[in-house]
Amino acid sequence: MERFAIGILDLDGFKGVNDRLGHQTGDALLIQVASRLKRLLRKTDTLSRLGGDEFGLLLTNLDEGTENQDFFTKIVESLLDPFDVKNADGATVRISGSLGLTICPPDQGDATTLIAHADLALYRVKDRGRNGWALFQQEMEEQLIESHRLRTELERALPNGEFLLHYQPQVNMRTGQVVGVESLVRWNHPDRGFLLPEAFIDVAEKSGDLIASLGRFVLEESLAQQNRWKQRGLDLRVSVNIGARHFLSRSFQDDLRFVIARHGGSCPMTLEVTETEALRDLSQLQKAIEKCLDLGIRVILDDFGTGQASLTSLQNLSVGGIKIDQGFVEKIRECPKARAIVSSLVAVCQMMQIEVITEGVQDEEDGRTLIGMGCEWAQGYAIARPMPAEAIPDWIASWTPFRSWTRKNDLGNSENKNKP
Ligand code: C2E
Ligand code: MG
Ligand code: MG
Numbered sequence: 001m002e003r004f005a006i007g008i009l010d011l012d013g014f015k016g017v018n019d020r021l022g023h024q025t026g027d028a029l030l031i032q033v034a035s036r037l038k039r040l041l042r043k044t045d046t047l048s049r050l051g052g053d054e055f056g057l058l059l060t061n062l063d064e065g066t067e068n069q070d071f072f073t074k075i076v077e078s079l080l081d082p083f084d085v086k087n088a089d090g091a092t093v094r095i096s097g098s099l100g101l102t103i104c105p106p107d108q109g110d111a112t113t114l115i116a117h118a119d120l121a122l123y124r125v126k127d128r129g130r131n132g133w134a135l136f137q138q139e140m141e142e143q144l145i146e147s148h149r150l151r152t153e154l155e156r157a158l159p160n161g162e163f164l165l166h167y168q169p170q171v172n173m174r175t176g177q178v179v180g181v182e183s184l185v186r187w188n189h190p191d192r193g194f195l196l197p198e199a200f201i202d203v204a205e206k207s208g209d210l211i212a213s214l215g216r217f218v219l220e221e222s223l224a225q226q227n228r229w230k231q232r233g234l235d236l237r238v239s240v241n242i243g244a245r246h247f248l249s250r251s252f253q254d255d256l257r258f259v260i261a262r263h264g265g266s267c268p269m270t271l272e273v274t275e276t277e278a279l280r281d282l283s284q285l286q287k288a289i290e291k292c293l294d295l296g297i298r299v300i301l302d303d304f305g306t307g308q309a310s311l312t313s314l315q316n317l318s319v320g321g322i323k324i325d326q327g328f329v330e331k332i333r334e335c336p337k338a339r340a341i342v343s344s345l346v347a348v349c350q351m352m353q354i355e356v357i358t359e360g361v362q363d364e365e366d367g368r369t370l371i372g373m374g375c376e377w378a379q380g381y382a383i384a385r386p387m388p389a390e391a392i393p394d395w396i397a398s399w400t401p402f403r404s405w406t407r408k409n410d411l412g413n414s415e416n417k418n419k420p
Pocket of ligand 1: 184
């Protein structure tokens with residue numbers, strides 16, 4: 001059977017051209033794109049405009065080898081050459097394209113299905129940063145259905161009271177002092193049981209409303225729990241994870257002010273924000289951090305070292321500290337480079353007089369290595385796993401650090417050094 005592909009090509013950055021240079025220029029660009037594509041296609045192929053800046057492609061007589069791939073690459077690359085359309089400053093307009101495709105066979109179905117599949121592949125290209133092509137894979141459809149289902153269930157979970165928090169102690173490994181707890185959300189799903197954030201947090205993060213409602217719940221419940229502990233004579237700082245989108249949203253400062261006011265106005269709390277794409281704009285981030293500081297709330301960068309955050313961000317942001325990502329801690333034993341990264345991050349934080357905490361301390365030896373580097377504040381399974389709030393007082397009463405951790409008294413006068 002003859003193999004063919006259905007493709008959807010979307011121009012990256014076309015909206016910008018339309019907005020900046022007007023629709024007439026936009027139309028001129030589309031015409032040039034179409035004629036360039038037509039020159040590239042073979043007689044039996046078909047090109048059509050699907051609307052806006054989207055083109056539909058029907059590519060016929062495909063072989064089974066890598067020739068197709070070269071052809072797809074050529075189509076995308078053909079758009080990188082300049083077009084005869086000028087920007088306001090006289091420079092030639094440059095764009096790129098994202099192409100999603102599905103090949104039949106193996107794919108099958110009616111035209112609507114095939115176009116929907118090509119569209120899913122297109123989303124994958126956009127997700128990866130555009131300017132490229134991708135082929136539809138069945139798993140894309142399953143992922144989409146799954147994330148739709150999760151989103152609907154998440155919307156219902158909050159009013160149904162299906163979320164709860166567990167708390168993981170944060171300690172000074174050398175002195176044995178318990179400095180606080182990090183609240184970690186869990187979902188008691190009616191059908192799927194007890195779910196950890198990895199099963200749902202990404203889907204929640206993608207929807208501004210969901211991550212904000214979840215964030216409000218976590219803030220409210222963490223501070224309510226802090227008060228309950230206080231009534232039992234236990235003063236604990238709580239660290240709350242806030243999704244970057246919520247943190248930067250307009251409603252966040254109101255949410256924060258509201259919840260703090262409800263809980264007596266002064267709550268020892270740290271916000272942990274994970275460095276993500278959303279945190280690219282340092283000046284916007286700095287404004288949000290300053291507003292938190294005005295309310296007496298410190299912000300630290302979570303999972304430091306994995307995403308966008310660089311040492312420049314430490315220079316430009318008034319963060320109270322960083323939490324070194326557990327990926328580095330995991331490797332400190334066998335990887336000298338990971339050891340070097342952790343120990344230099346600790347040194348940088350000490351010099352900048354901001355706090356440094358490590359997460360993912362799995363065993364005694366990890367802890368010893370970290371203490372040797374001057375990083376005493378930590379959390380991890382070697383200390384305690386996240387647990388329900390009721391278990392915290394007994395855990396604190398009974399916890400003692402490993403002797404090899406406390407014996408290192410000669411590691412400096414670091415009683416309160418870099419503490420969270
Ligand atoms: P995180 O904030 O970096 O939290 C640390 C994660 O590492 C937690 O996973 C914790 O259970 C796990 N962990 C702690 N010690 C160890 C260890 O020694 N070994 C290993 N392998 N893992 C350890 P958890 O609870 O599954 O949370 C995963 C992530 O989900 C969190 O990473 C955080 O980014 C996000 N998250 C959790 N709760 C919330 C929340 O309330 N709101 C938001 N927006 N995100 C949350
Ligand atoms: Mg965290
Ligand atoms: Mg982390």
